[in-house]
Amino acid sequence: MPHSIDKNIADLVNASGEALGSSPIHKLDPRAKSIVVLLFVAAVTSFGKYEVSRLMPFVFYPVAITALSGVRAGTVVKRTLLAAPFILLVGLFNPLFDREPLLRIGSFVVTGGWLSFLSIMLRAFFAVSGAVLLVLTTRFDHLCLGLEKMGVPQVFVTQLQFLYRYIGLLAGEAQRMLRAHDLRSGKNDRKISLSTYAPMLGTMLLRALDRATRIHRSMLSRGFDGEVRLLQPLSFKSTTDGLFILVWGGFFLMCRFVNLPELLFFAVTGR
Amino acid sequence: MADALISPAVGGAMWIATAGLAAYSAKKLRDNPDDGRVPLMGVLGAFVFAAQMINFSIPVTGSSGHLGGGMILAILLGPHAAFLTLASVLVVQALFFADGGLLALGCNIFNMGFYTCFFAYPFIYKKLVGDTPSRRTIFIAATLSSVLGLQLGAFSVVLQTLASGISELPFGTFVLLMQPIHLAIGIIEGLVTGAVVLFVWKARPEVLETAAGTPPAHAFSLKPVLAGLAAAAIITGGMLSWFASTYPDGLEWSIAKTSGSEELAAPEATVHSTLAFIQEKTAFLPDYGFKPGSREEPAESTAEASEPDTWPNLDAGTSVSGLIGGALTLLLAGVIGVLLRRSSAARR
Numbered sequence: 282m283p284h285s286i287d288k289n290i291a292d293l294v295n296a297s298g299e300a301l302g303s304s305p306i307h308k309l310d311p312r313a314k315s316i317v318v319l320l321f322v323a324a325v326t327s328f329g330k331y332e333v334s335r336l337m338p339f340v341f342y343p344v345a346i347t348a349l350s351g352v353r354a355g356t357v358v359k360r361t362l363l364a365a366p367f368i369l370l371v372g373l374f375n376p377l378f379d380r381e382p383l384l385r386i387g388s389f390v391v392t393g394g395w396l397s398f399l400s401i402m403l404r405a406f407f408a409v410s411g412a413v414l415l416v417l418t419t420r421f422d423h424l425c426l427g428l429e430k431m432g433v434p435q436v437f438v439t440q441l442q443f444l445y446r447y448i449g450l451l452a453g454e455a456q457r458m459l460r461a462h463d464l465r466s467g468k469n470d471r472k473i474s475l476s477t478y479a480p481m482l483g484t485m486l487l488r489a490l491d492r493a494t495r496i497h498r499s500m501l502s503r504g505f506d507g508e509v510r511l512l513q514p515l516s517f518k519s520t521t522d523g524l525f526i527l528v529w530g531g532f533f534l535m536c537r538f539v540n541l542p543e544l545l546f547f548a549v550t551g552r
Numbered sequence: 553m554a555d556a557l558i559s560p561a562v563g564g565a566m567w568i569a570t571a572g573l574a575a576y577s578a579k580k581l582r583d584n585p586d587d588g589r590v591p592l593m594g595v596l597g598a599f600v601f602a603a604q605m606i607n608f609s610i611p612v613t614g615s616s617g618h619l620g621g622g623m624i625l626a627i628l629l630g631p632h633a634a635f636l637t638l639a640s641v642l643v644v645q646a647l648f649f650a651d652g653g654l655l656a657l658g659c660n661i662f663n664m665g666f667y668t669c670f671f672a673y674p675f676i677y678k679k680l681v682g683d684t685p686s687r688r689t690i691f692i693a694a695t696l697s698s699v700l701g702l703q704l705g706a707f708s709v710v711l712q713t714l715a716s717g718i719s720e721l722p723f724g725t726f727v728l729l730m731q732p733i734h735l736a737i738g739i740i741e742g743l744v745t746g747a748v749v750l751f752v753w754k755a756r757p758e759v760l761e762t763a764a765g766t767p768p769a770h771a772f773s774l775k776p777v778l779a780g781l782a783a784a785a786i787i788t789g790g791m792l793s794w795f796a797s798t799y800p801d802g803l804e805w806s807i808a809k810t811s812g813s814e815e816l817a818a819p820e821a822t823v824h825s826t827l828a829f830i831q832e833k834t835a836f837l838p839d840y841g842f843k844p845g846s847r848e849e850p851a852e853s854t855a856e857a858s859e860p861d862t863w864p865n866l867d868a869g870t871s872v873s874g875l876i877g878g879a880l881t882l883l884l885a886g887v888i889g890v891l892l893r894r895s896s897a898a899r900r
């Protein structure tokens with residue numbers, strides 16, 4: 282799928298632009314945002330397999346974060362939908378294997394399989410939207426520093442930062458090699474025979490290794506000691522960051538243990 | 553593996569197992585600061601991404617494939633650096649490409665990294681290639697180790713999905729789907745890995761030698777591998793049993809369903825009382841009842857027969873109040889979103 286990975290890498294570069302925003306959400310400490318996203322995903326995935334309506338209140342989280350951060354809603358939805366094909370593929374087995382009727386509305390019968398399928402789709406979109414919003418509202422180097430402060434080994438955090446920076450470079454290189462291949466092969470076909478493929482990839486690999494060695498040497502000569510630092514250190518403010526965790530954590534707990542849609546139904550219908 | 557298909561117990565357990573492996577690998581690298589491979593980890597991670605942009609045609613089938621990357625990382629970097637590099641690739645994929653998800657990240661890193669880096673590489677590839685690589689041994693070793701790593705990883709996916717109890721796929725069907733697909737992927741992956749490694753070995757053998765600066769094959773012992781697997785099993789088992797007795801959710805239901813065992817008898821008591829309570833609460837619209845089995849045929853409701861029957865009702869909670877309430881919730885969320893956006897735009 283060369284085209285989709287091209288697009289993915291373009292998205293990755295664009296995300297770094299979005300993440301530079303200055304909304305209240307962007308300004309939160311990355312640790313607070315990471316913790317809240319993990320709580321969100323854990324809460325969403327903790328329901329039983331047939332749960333649909335009680336997952337609904339969780340939509341408040343992506344909606345509120347999107348609204349407050351000023352990130353385009355279309356961007357969030359589009360990126361969240363990237364996950365759809367795989368989930369659809371696996372989820373669609375549920376209606377096939379679970380045909381027990383669970384719910385009747387008049388003459389309309391809903392089987393357990395369709396309910397659990399709907400539940401899977403909702404979980405997927407909520408869980409993915411959490412991660413998507415995290416990277417759209419947080420600079421990647423801040424996110425990495427936050428991870429390090431939370432105890433992730435430094436060598437891994439540095440690795441993440443190098444990887445993030447190298448992806449754009451090497452993707453550009455791969456694209457140039459493909460273009461060169463297309464121009465010389467006479468057909469606009471990206472399928473390459475294995476005998477051409479191995480030298481192409483091997484050459485790219487050797488060039489990448491040489492480049493990394495050069496870059497590493499020049500970094501060492503400028504005093505690099507294995508740690509990537511930020512000009513502005515992170516500061517966790519209990520008034521904003523702490524509150525952010527408390528409010529959302531409390532909300533997720535409430536959604537988990539109180540049936541909000543039902544309460545809302547009673548409130549509206551007066552039953 | 554995706555967030556939507558796993559339970560927090562399974563996801564959390566695999567997170568712990570993966571975090572342990574990552575900490576162990578990071579410690580190994582830290583203990584050896586002069587290691588020439590560490591500066592190459594970043595670029596090789598990016599290489600795995602870039603390599604996925606270039607596809608080659610698979611003869612006869614008309615389809616195309618690309619390098620997956622786990623095995624080549626292990627060959628070039630050794631197990632510890634390769635595990636961390638693969639983990640970083642999966643983190644970026646989960647965050648930016650909506651691939652997998654955050655809860656499933658532990659599973660994904662374990663499934664793709666552990667078996668390749670800590671099992672297939674040291675025990676298959678290293679042993680077969682040894683200190684004297686040749687064209688034949690590189691190809692055979694790369695193919696065998698890729699196949700084995702992917703088979704074990706795919707089987708792990710099946711086990712984790714089954715333990716989570718979200719997907720309806722029966723064990724046998726899922727295994728029959730996953731293993732042959734991954735056998736094909738493994739063979740292709742092995743051939744490509746072998747071809748690229750061979751090219752590098754011919755053009756610049758010293759690159760592989762720096763990489764092969766890892767201790768020779770016999771220095772690897774099976775102990776850490778077994779310890780890692782045992783730890784993962786114990787943590788998973790522990791978390792599953794803890795969750796099973798705390799939350800009567802889909803998890804137990806699937807265990808009861810697949811094993812048919814009575815081991816979960818204790819929570820059943822609470823399940824039934826909760827169920828009765830919920831049925832009472834939802835009885836305000838009797839016409840839109842749950843499935844007839846549980847209500848109209850009470851004669852059949854022996855403990856064993858009613859267990860799988862009544863379970864879904866508890867979780868369904870999809871009385872009409874749920875349907876309409878859920879729709880109202882969505883509507884409310886939309887309205888609040890628009891209001892929040894307006895107020896935050898006004899402030900700026």
